[in-house]
Amino acid sequence: MTDVKNQQRIKSLHRAILIISGMALFAVIALPIWRIELIAPQYPEGLEMFIYSYKLGGQVEIINGLNHYIGMKVLKADDFIEFTVLPYIIAVYAVFFILTGLLARRKLVYLLLGAFILFGIVAMVDFYSWLYDYGHNLDPTAPIIVPGMAYQPPLIGYKQLLNFLAFSIPDIGGWIFIACGILLTYCSVAEWRIARQKLP
Amino acid sequence: MKLKQYLTLSLAAATMASTFQACRPKGAGGALSGNAAERVYVAPGEYDEFYTFTSGGFSGQMTVYGLPSGRLLKQIPVFSVNAENAWGFSEETKPMLQTSHGFVPWDDLHHIESSFTEGMPDGRWMFANSNNTPRLARIDLTTFTTAEILEIPNTGGNHCSPFTTENSEYVIAATRFSVPPDGPESDVPIDSYKQNFTGHISFVSIEKESGEMNIAFQLKTPGLNFDLSSAGKGVSDGWLFISCYNSEQAHTLLEVNASQNDKDFIMAVNWKKAEEYFKAGKGKKQTNVRYAHNKFDHKTHTATSEMKTEVTVLDVADFEDLAYLIPCPKSPHGADVSPTGEFIVGSGKLAALIPVFSFEKLQKAINSADFEGERYGGIPVVNYESVLHGEVQKPGLGPLHTEFDEKGNAYTSFFVSSEVVKWDLKTLEVLDRQPTYYSVGHLMVAGGNAKTPYGKYLVAYNKITKDRFLPTGPELAHSAQLFDISGEKMELLLDFPTLGEPHYAQAIPADLIKDKSVKIYDINANEHPHKTNGEAEARVERNGNIVRVYMTTIRSHLTPDVIEGIQLGDEVYFHVTNLEQDWDMPHGFAIKGNNNSELLVMPGETITLKWVPDRVGIFPFYCTDFCSALHQEMSGYARVSPKGSNVPIKYYTGQQAQ
Incomplete structure (x- = not known):
């Protein structure tokens, strides 16, 4: 009985949402997902770093130049295994979205939601651990050592780090990701309600 | 799910995104007090309170x-x-x-x-x-x-x-x-x-x-x-x-x-x-x-x-x-x-x-x-x-x-x-x-x-x-x-x-x-060894290949302003004495093709500019500091002849050669 319910085809509106979301996720591969801004009076033009699925963008060189005073490790794409696998993972999710839309199985929608939330959590934990690592593992021979000071930027929001205000928010890719998550949740909830209503 | 709900949802998403943008901290901006302009304004003709070196x-x-x-x-x-x-x-x-x-x-x-x-x-x-x-x-x-x-x-x-x-x-x-x-x-x-x-x-x-x-x-x-x-x-x-x-x-x-x-x-x-x-x-x-x-x-x-x-x-x-x-x-x-x-x-x-x-x-x-x-x-x-x-x-x-x-x-x-x-x-x-x-x-x-x-x-x-x-x-x-x-x-x-x-x-x-603050240098106290005591003493002297031009400046002429007898291979020294004794009346001096700077001679001062001519011909020189209504007229010519030429040393201003 349950199986029949879950294998029922989903609404065409939801199919459309899932397919469009899947296509949007492909775009995320090429778009900046997260951004960290550093704000200080002497950088009126701002200092920004963009995190893509496969690289770092923005004024990474300048930020590295500043970080060397406090002994922070040099930020370089080669150090992140994530940059080699993340585009594929996102592509897999994009395909999963589109397939779910095409196959229109309710069960797949639930599965996708679970997998997507899991991915979101793992990604954020991974991001946090990198921020922690860069903020705390400092070169003991650095020119500037402020006792007790760590330089971990916030996951989201802002934080004063010495003379810089670090501001961290999702960028366009991140927002698409979040939007996909919200839409997927909506589809799942809506489908779940339909399924429940159809129960005798 | 109705259309209204979709709209609500998308509105919520948009609000969230813009809220994050609004959270963006403001850059440090210095507040300028309203009468700052007044406090730094020194009216024309008035003086600043401090010299800052x-x-x-x-x-x-x-x-x-x-x-x-x-x-x-x-x-x-x-x-x-x-x-x-x-x-x-x-x-x-x-x-x-x-x-x-x-x-x-x-x-x-x-x-x-x-x-x-x-x-x-x-x-x-x-x-x-x-x-x-x-x-x-x-x-x-x-x-x-x-x-x-x-x-x-x-x-x-x-x-x-x-x-x-x-x-x-x-x-x-x-x-x-x-x-x-x-x-x-x-x-x-x-x-x-x-x-x-x-x-x-x-x-x-x-x-x-x-x-x-x-x-x-x-x-x-x-x-x-x-x-x-x-x-x-x-x-x-x-x-x-x-x-x-x-x-x-x-x-x-x-x-x-x-x-x-x-x-x-x-x-x-x-x-x-x-x-x-x-x-x-x-x-x-x-x-x-x-x-x-x-x-x-x-x-x-x-x-x-x-x-x-x-x-x-x-x-x-x-x-x-x-x-x-x-x-x-x-x-x-x-x-x-x-x-x-x-x-x-x-x-x-x-x-x-x-x-x-x-x-x-x-x-x-x-x-x-x-x-x-x-x-x-x-x-x-x-x-x-x-x-x-x-x-x-x-x-x-x-x-x-x-x-x-x-x-x-x-x-x-x-x-x-x-x-x-x-x-x-x-x-x-x-x-x-x-x-x-x-x-x-x-x-x-x-x-x-x-x-x-x-x-x-x-x-x-x-x-x-x-x-x-x-x-x-x-x-x-x-x-x-x-x-x-x-x-x-x-x-x-x-x-x-x-x-x-x-x-x-x-x-x-x-x-x-x-x-x-000194306004002029007293010309009578000028002890420069190559000072020219008035236009009457302005002259050109040759000693071997050293040519010394004892030149004076006063509004609006250089004395001498016609100089001949310079030869290729000469080292020419223009000893320029500014005869003016008026405040803010410097004269300048420069000559064409000189591998050197100009001079800016203060009233009562003597300064020397070296010139080694590189070719024969006529070389204009002039006052470089706009000094008077006839500043543009304050100029002269130096003639450079080949080495060993028989053109004699000759100089004057205003009248034909002595």
Whole structure:
């Protein structure tokens, strides 16, 4: 009985949402997902770093130049295994979205939601651990050592780090990701309600 | 799910996104008070309240601005040639830039300090240092010209200079780069820094009346980098405080290797004691040095350069009571003495606090031999805690320099956090902070290094300009920012662009200087050997291949203005005497194709321009300074003939040849 319910085809509106979301996720591969801004009076033009699925963008060189005073490790794409696998993972999710839309199985929608939330959590934990690592593992021979000071930027929001205000928010890719998550949740909830209503 | 719900959902998403954007913190913006314009406005025809003598840094020159207007009044050539007024190009000024290395056309003028009488600027001279080829200069404030330049031997880079004692008994010159002492023994491996490199602190005596500078003696120290210094005043008169970095004695990648020790030093030197030992003949004569001593004489309008070969050196390690080291956190830059002389403020450029040392406690520690177990290069090190008055906590990042006002407040510049911070000298509490645009280096309070500061104004000399003015390509003027510090909070009044890269500056009340300013040179007092006494004596003389043109200028002609008989291979010297005796009536002189500058001759002055013609023909010359309604007519011709030509020497103005 349950199986029949879950294998029922989903609404065409939801199919459309899932397919469009899947296509949007492909775009995320090429778009900046997260951004960290550093704000200080002497950088009126701002200092920004963009995190893509496969690289770092923005004024990474300048930020590295500043970080060397406090002994922070040099930020370089080669150090992140994530940059080699993340585009594929996102592509897999994009395909999963589109397939779910095409196959229109309710069960797949639930599965996708679970997998997507899991991915979101793992990604954020991974991001946090990198921020922690860069903020705390400092070169003991650095020119500037402020006792007790760590330089971990916030996951989201802002934080004063010495003379810089670090501001961290999702960028366009991140927002698409979040939007996909919200839409997927909506589809799942809506489908779940339909399924429940159809129960005798 | 209805359409309305979709709309609600998407609206929620959009709101969330825009909320995050709205969370974006605002950039630091300086609030400008409403009547700032009024407070910096100096009406046409009126004068500024202060002269500000500002170092030009890499321009090698000194610039003079008015405060509070920020108007540029003059650039005084000091260490760099200045084609505009023939500084370093005229025969008279070439000796001023002579060194033991020959003629050096450029230098890096870092700091400026007034001559002082009883701890107050006396408006007589400004002293300036050159960082690259170590020299000291004295600028005469009656003529606003460089009167004297003295080279400093045994020195790597004369950065820690030209700080003077309470009555300008001495001007200090200390090496930023320790080097082996001068002489043939100095050819050593660079990695033998710790064994062979030494520091030298020169005490340059200032003759009370003439201002003439002479190296009285030098103190030889362990190899350290001396950065900045302040002489004691009031209770601490007789002492000198010098910031030292690179106590690690690194010789490579100083950025890292000289930033390792938690504390470097402020060296406290008992200069009265040193003077005593020097006078008692305790110093050693060093005779393998060579250093130039250049003086400009306003009677002959000519400079002379003399090479000196001897200096007296006292090794601080040979004496028990000459110098002491105060540990100071992280590569101190400024070492600034408070107006009463009670406190010494150390600014560790990598530190996150400001230590303030007490002179009284220092004396106590010295008297009770309260020293750390180990000496540094033979010099006793006092205990940090024993001499500490207190620490200013969380003042900002990267403190560099501190100046003082007359109310017991200190003002410290912070390069890294780009701000000026006001704090209380007694309680050490931070009272106010204002951002600077951008990354302030030195700051200057009017009289901020004197016994009784004038206060009122503070100028931040910023290292980075970026968007403060209309863009001018990649190279931008440095920006200075004027703050009013008369109230409880500092108020930003004005931004103004500056020439070169100002490091330090001195603001002096205009009244101390303006009435002594020379208007003209008395032509009857002109003792130039090639002066022309009136137009009747204007002439051209040949002596071998040397041709001397004794030329006069007066509105609106040059005498002679027709010159013939010059031949290829000649060296022609135009000795131009300006016969004018009127205020602001200089004449200029330039001749076509000359591999040289122009002249700018002040009333009553004689200056010489050398010209070696490169071809035959007619060469126009003219007055380059618009002097009168008929300035355009103030010109003449010189004829150049082949070598051995029979064209005779001939010259005249206005009538045919004599």
